[in-house]
Amino acid sequence: MANRSMPPTNPPPNSRRPNPIPPIGQGAPKGMNMPMSDARAKTVLREAVDAVVNSFAKHTHGYGRVNVVEALQEFWQMKQSRGAELKNGALVVYESQPSQSPPYVCYVTLPGGSCFGSFQHCPTKAEARRSAAKIALMNSVFNEHPSRKISDEFIEKAVGDAMVTFKGSQDETDNPATGIGAFRFMLEHNKGKTMLEFQELMTVFQLLHWNGSLKAMRDRNCSRQEVLAHYSNRALDDDMRSQMALDWISREQESVGIIMHELHKSEQELENARLSGRELRFPKEKRDILMLALSQIGPQESMA
Incomplete structure (x- = not known):
């Protein structure tokens, strides 16, 4: 993957500006203060994530459907091969929340410690895993932007x-x-x-x-x-x-x-x-x- 170009660095609407980083002891900001309904905000988020995943697919695997779980792992292996200092290696770790019925929830922890979770209503555990990988892949891609x-x-x-x-x-x-x-x-x-x-x-x-x-x-x-x-x-x-x-x-x-x-x-x-x-x-x-x-x-x- 060493010669593959990176996806475009123009972020989708909800990623143009990083959220304020909280001081020690504070969690993430309580809300994004977006002037839109929750339903509209979720739609925008879904569209932004899909846009990044599709862009990544075009730049790495052609125009077919990308396997986001594999793509996310490959992304971090590429970073490690290019000299990124990853104390615990390039392994991406998934954790499914115990549940007997949908919606299922999955978390993914990236090398470096960041964690993201499935952000959609997921009827299967596999879909929850893909949802978590999608949001993590989007953040991984835009983490390469100079502003980060x-x-x-x-x-x-x-x-x-x-x-x-x-x-x-x-x-x-x-x-x-x-x-x-x-x-x-x-x-x-x-x-x-x-x-x-x-x-x-x-x-x-x-x-x-x-x-x-x-x-x-x-x-x-x-x-x-x-x-x-x-x-x-x-x-x-x-x-x-x-x-x-x-x-x-x-x-x-x-x-x-x-x-x-x-x-x-x-x-x-x-x-x-x-x-x-x-x-x-x-x-x-x-x-x-x-x-x-x-x-x-x-x-x-x-x-x-």
């Missing part, structure tokens, strides 16, 4: 958008104790990467902030440089999830019901992000950590 590369200009724009979205002040941008300040610091130390390649590190720090771990580190006088150095090469793995689940079990012992309350919030956030076609690693990880904590409490305690 972390540069000085990108950082200023992303931090400015975060300030507007989360009503921050200019003073926060250089204050490591704030989410926006830490967000800027992380971006500056990852110049040259694309947002999808940066996503896992971003998610780790979002979870640390959400879980209260960053505050605990500051209370122990750990500098942001020390924290970043420690977690920059730390994978978001089962050990980290288990430790965070234990933290939530401790909170549950102090405030009964807090896990269920936080779980309902994260599930709604995840569902909204999935149906809108947005990146959703952070809300999905929150939900998974809380479900792990709940499973370890036991039925009597969880119902108390």
Whole structure:
């Protein structure tokens, strides 16, 4: 695939401008504020995704129907062969949600850590897998656009958008104790990467902030440089999830019901992000950590 040209870089209507990137500890923006009905928004999203997938097919496999699952895997293998630094290799990972009846839901995690989900009503598990691959392929293609590369200009724009979205002040941008300040610091130390390649590190720090771990580190006088150095090469793995689940079990012992309350919030956030076609690693990880904590409490305690 080394000599194949990339699809055109003019993004479809809903992809012309990246959504504001939230500061650490905040999820994706609650809504896209599109001046159209939900039904119309979903139609536009479907059309945009199909346009990218069809364009990709024309540039790689001729004019026949493209197998999006294979195309997505091939795309990331191509990136790796061209020198992309992928810590865990080019493997694309799918995860189907347990369900006995439609609609079925599937999530796909890309090399670098970004996660997307099936955004359509899927009558079969295979269709859910294809739907997730479609939205992931579209985002992978436009991740190659220069506007998605972390540069000085990108950082200023992303931090400015975060300030507007989360009503921050200019003073926060250089204050490591704030989410926006830490967000800027992380971006500056990852110049040259694309947002999808940066996503896992971003998610780790979002979870640390959400879980209260960053505050605990500051209370122990750990500098942001020390924290970043420690977690920059730390994978978001089962050990980290288990430790965070234990933290939530401790909170549950102090405030009964807090896990269920936080779980309902994260599930709604995840569902909204999935149906809108947005990146959703952070809300999905929150939900998974809380479900792990709940499973370890036991039925009597969880119902108390």
